[in-house]
Amino acid sequence: MLSMKVIFVFGLALIFVSADIVGGITELSGDDLKEAEVTLNNSLSKLASGDGPNYKLGKIIKATRQIVAGNKYVYDVELIEGSKTKVCNVVIVSQPWLENGIEVTFNCPDGQVVKRHSA
Numbered sequence: 001m002l003s004m005k006v007i008f009v010f011g012l013a014l015i016f017v018s019a020d021i022v023g024g025i026t027e028l029s030g031d032d033l034k035e036a037e038v039t040l041n042n043s044l045s046k047l048a049s050g051d052g053p054n055y056k057l058g059k060i061i062k063a064t065r066q067i068v069a070g071n072k073y074v075y076d077v078e079l080i081e082g083s084k085t086k087v088c089n090v091v092i093v094s095q096p097w098l099e100n101g102i103e104v105t106f107n108c109p110d111g112q113v114v115k116r117h118s119a
């Protein structure tokens with residue numbers, strides 16, 4: 001009876017550990033945060049020189065990365081549009097091996113915009 005419990009608890013722990021490896025969400029700092037900033041700036045400038053929106057990065061409030069099929073970055077950021085600054089949640093799913101494999105979703109107070117661009 002005890003061993004059943006041990007196996008159950010151990011199995012549960014294993015599920016959590018493997019979930020962390022496969023789908024873990026990491027809050028970024030240091031070099032990882034810098035890399036996430038480069039990724040975001042790259043998307044913002046590609047979109048600004050394409051069909052928009054035309055944003056510049058104000059500052060990153062928080063950023064996370066999740067390794068999926070590719071990378072998924074989630075940012076809380078201040079975005080600058082002309083003379084206005086707004087706080088948005090931005091999601092970048094990066095699958096650079098696909099055509100137009102970078103998908104950028106802006107969740108801003110004035111609504112949601114989804115864009116794709118090449119790597």
Ligand SMILES: *[C@@H]1O[C@H](CO)[C@@H](O)[C@H](O)[C@H]1NC(C)=O
Pocket residue numbers: 034037038041056057058
């Ligand atoms: C990202 O863009 C912002 C605004 O243009 C700039 O201040 C910042 O230095 C850039 N960051 C990187 C890592 O290039």
